[in-house]
Amino acid sequence: MAAGDPVRVRTAVTRNDVARLAGVSTAVVSYVVNDGPRPVAEATAARVRDAIERLGYRPNTTARALAVGSTTTIGLVVPDSTNPFFAEYAWQIQRAATDLGYAVLISNTGFDPGVEERSVRDLCDRQIDGLLIAGVSGLRQIDELSRQGRRIPVVLIDEASSRRGHTTVGPDAATGAERVVAHLLHVHGHASVAMIIGDSADPATDGRERGWIGAHARAGRRLGVVERTPFSRQGGFEAGLRLLGRADRPTAVFVSSDSQAIGVLHAARELGVAVPDELAVGSFDDSEESRFCSPPLTTARQPARAMAEAAVAAVVHGGTTPEHLVFDMPLVVRRSCGCRTE
């Protein structure tokens, strides 16, 4: 290496190189790359394009982000992307975001509020343009974080009801739950149905619980027992064991998520109780897993794709006024309830 050589060994080609090669100013390069904001003579533009091509120039997104104040990146924080429903939801979100030119930074909290807060802080520091968060625990702090500096829009996904001051998207969980419980009650004639629900669900706001109660009320039945357990297969398994170990073992149960229901099915199998004959089960989510388990689950369907698209759109057009975007949950009947369909 000659004495006078610059230290920089091998750096990316920048708009300076392009400008030099094309014999124009850097401004012009910018104009042609972004097709604006000023017009460029066709001949000049062609020269620039040619230079870009020859040099293999790629604009530096980081630099652009700094200049324009937008990273075209959104943050996604979920409790557990391993849960089949969240896995699908996250996938649809990533997809929708990509379609709009956004990348997504994903973060798992594992249901830990401390982790949640750290994640959000980190994401905000990274100048994301918007935040999608599922199963918020520390909404207050998150608001604070997202508001310092350039206020970044946050939309609460997987939210059963509206939260003041926030745009939220979620299924009409109450109706969905009510549908499956009513199905168990009325078409299969159970006297009442038990419920297994996530221990992180807030009874006051959780639509599933309200729907379960509503179905019983409307039918004039006494509520079944309820078991609270983590939102996981293992959680469902343990709750299932408890439920099936009771003296007054229920004949039907509504489980608040597919992943828990999978656990319940497993518990029933271990204990030798037949589903649906001895225990009918209704579930919530309609993740792909619910179609393939044994027996396939009768469940209320969360339209993940539509919700994902709505959530991404809402956060990207971040100015919009707070609103609650609700999605209907169709009942999908399979065999875990006792039906012979499918």
Add this chain to the structure above:
Amino acid sequence: MAAGDPVRVRTAVTRNDVARLAGVSTAVVSYVVNDGPRPVAEATAARVRDAIERLGYRPNTTARALAVGSTTTIGLVVPDSTNPFFAEYAWQIQRAATDLGYAVLISNTGFDPGVEERSVRDLCDRQIDGLLIAGVSGLRQIDELSRQGRRIPVVLIDEASSRRGHTTVGPDAATGAERVVAHLLHVHGHASVAMIIGDSADPATDGRERGWIGAHARAGRRLGVVERTPFSRQGGFEAGLRLLGRADRPTAVFVSSDSQAIGVLHAARELGVAVPDELAVGSFDDSEESRFCSPPLTTARQPARAMAEAAVAAVVHGGTTPEHLVFDMPLVVRRSCGCRTE
């Protein structure tokens, strides 16, 4: 608002504000924030910290990235994060990355090479510090993309064997597969075992296929039939239907992933074929789903966490020489093979 007020309505607080309030230069603010590269008198540092506190100052990661040339972000591209194994792998990767101060940008290709290339290009444009990619199809283009400008390290994850010039991490798939096939052959006495494998797997390099072949060879048995099908529950289901529809229906099958095995189990159920009595199944992955399905799967375990940590470490210390990091796959025996364990 007074007439001379700046237009800028409400912008984030920057190190300028901090510097002003603390009565120091911006350089000093930087020194105390980063604890270097120059020392700062304790008294001064205290003033700065105080100003930071009062102003609620948070450094702008984008600006920092531009200045230092590192985004502390890595890219992760996978075919399908909805597949339970990838879901877990991705989760572990995100976790490991977070521990090292990195964020992860995730992208799904859906097994589409075009999407893969676009994703990688986008990620590189975003100046990621490293790329983790599973199931590469267009390695050549990816190399090219990752090398223009500042060469970003790419490590191939979920790779069964080493790829020239690349550091790769993956399980010892051949041994893992061989273990499950041998188990079926020897402890359960099947004459031979069929195989269901992903249609995107390359027979030449895919360890699972080699292991399956090896087990038969070592036992002096004739190979069973093979079905190729997509890496998904649905794919497994369809292959299962085909396999079980054959005149010479196999008595045992090795399936190349848990998600496909779940599909096979479903197919068997639909056809009234008892597992494991009429069809023994061995699988590959040991994702959580395999513990909860019916019957629970005997499978070769991919140590997702260890692989994730190794992959992240490798990509972060991106200078290291290419190497293949192999992880042993223990056999986990459950009931789908015919064992009574667990």
Add this chain to the structure above:
DNA sequence: TTGAAAGCGGTACCAG
């Protein structure tokens, strides 16, 4: 120990 200032790679306003 501290500060001034030159970048990092783009954007976009203001003049010409």
Add this chain to the structure above:
DNA sequence: CTGGTACCGCTTTCAA
């Protein structure tokens, strides 16, 4: 239509 140039917010060298 095009060029010069002042930022965007932070890092880091160099001089004081």
